[in-house]
Amino acid sequence: MTKPSSPPSADLSYQAIATVLNSLDALVYVADMDTHELIFFNDYGRKAWGSPDAGKCWQVLQNDQGGPCSFCTNPQLVDEHGEPTGPLVWEFQNTANQRWYQCRDQAIRWIDGRLVRMEIATDITERKHMEQALTEAKSRAERLAYTDELTGLNNRRAFFALATQSIHQSIRAGDPVALIMFDLDHFKQVNDRWGHASGDTVLRGLAATALRTVRDADILARLGGEEFAVLLPATNLAQARYLAQRLQAAFSSQVFAVTDGAVSCTASFGITADAGPDIVLDALLKQADKALFRAKEAGRNQVASRH
Numbered sequence: 001m002t003k004p005s006s007p008p009s010a011d012l013s014y015q016a017i018a019t020v021l022n023s024l025d026a027l028v029y030v031a032d033m034d035t036h037e038l039i040f041f042n043d044y045g046r047k048a049w050g051s052p053d054a055g056k057c058w059q060v061l062q063n064d065q066g067g068p069c070s071f072c073t074n075p076q077l078v079d080e081h082g083e084p085t086g087p088l089v090w091e092f093q094n095t096a097n098q099r100w101y102q103c104r105d106q107a108i109r110w111i112d113g114r115l116v117r118m119e120i121a122t123d124i125t126e127r128k129h130m131e132q133a134l135t136e137a138k139s140r141a142e143r144l145a146y147t148d149e150l151t152g153l154n155n156r157r158a159f160f161a162l163a164t165q166s167i168h169q170s171i172r173a174g175d176p177v178a179l180i181m182f183d184l185d186h187f188k189q190v191n192d193r194w195g196h197a198s199g200d201t202v203l204r205g206l207a208a209t210a211l212r213t214v215r216d217a218d219i220l221a222r223l224g225g226e227e228f229a230v231l232l233p234a235t236n237l238a239q240a241r242y243l244a245q246r247l248q249a250a251f252s253s254q255v256f257a258v259t260d261g262a263v264s265c266t267a268s269f270g271i272t273a274d275a276g277p278d279i280v281l282d283a284l285l286k287q288a289d290k291a292l293f294r295a296k297e298a299g300r301n302q303v304a305s306r307h
């Protein structure tokens with residue numbers, strides 16, 4: 001790349017500008033707005049991308065470009081009369097070295113009078129990585145706050161948030177809502193006989209079975225210990241009973257291999273349903289809990305209802 005041929009005073013201006021731009025700890029390049037031909041490429045750019053003798057910005061700076069970049073900002077740097085509109089600042093991951101840059105692009109008149117694009121690109125990779133790590137940590141923390149660690153199901157907090165939202169939707173749609181609560185039977189005996197780790201295996205296994213059995217729109221959660229709940233939008237009592245019976249059958253036929261043996265564990269189910277504009281989660285939970293108590297009282301491994 002050669003400096004533009006120009007009168008001696010322009011020559012001095014070019015030297016001064018080049019000295020300043022070469023001293024910056026950022027990529028600075030200047031390219032013809034029409035042809036994309038590089039007119040100036042500072043020392044920082046040469047260290048990072050090599051020293052092009054000639055070439056277009058998209059050939060020198062990017063990977064595998066067959067023509068001007070699809071993200072080229074040139075059209076944004078001039079108005080409808082082709083006049084410069086001022087600087088445009090944006091962030092971009094370079095396709096050649098994968099590093100992140102904050103780019104300050106501007107259309108200016110170059111020393112020889114033609115309209116050029118000048119970009120000053122500052123490496124912000126470390127900041128970007130820190131931002132990405134923070135975003136990931138935040139969403140991981142949010143996920144953990146709403147997930148039951150042992151089973152991977154929604155936890156109690158998530159259940160209340162999601163179920164409340166779902167009930168509001170059902171009320172708006174005029175749909176009934178059902179709730180199933182279930183609690184494993186004599187689970188203490190599983191722990192006492194086979195150990196806590198085996199108890200965990202059973203809890204995880206039955207939770208997975210329940211998740212496979214419910215519909216996508218249903219909200220399944222482990223409320224705590226060996227107690228679970230499923231909120232069923234657009235579901236009446238008969239449909240809820242059908243699902244509870246399917247869960248009951250699936251649980252009672254499942255056998256888990258644990259150290260020194262095989263364990264199975266049934267569950268008792270309490271179901272309720274409501275319709276109309278006044279459905280309240282707390283009331284559904286109370287009714288389902290009472291029904292669950294009756295199922296336990298009646299001998300366990302069965303479904304009882306109340307509404």
Ligand SMILES: Nc1nc2c(ncn2[C@@H]2O[C@H](COP(=O)(O)OP(=O)(O)OP(=O)(O)O)[C@@H](O)[C@H]2O)c(=O)[nH]1
Nearest residue numbers: 183184185186187188189191196197199200225226
């Ligand atoms: N392995 C394991 N056990 C748990 C966990 N959370 C609660 N438990 C156990 O679950 C058992 C619940 O016992 P109980 O409340 O007496 O109920 P149950 O033995 O299932 O009896 P019924 O509900 O009346 O049929 C206790 O032994 C708790 O320690 C857990 O995360 N892992």
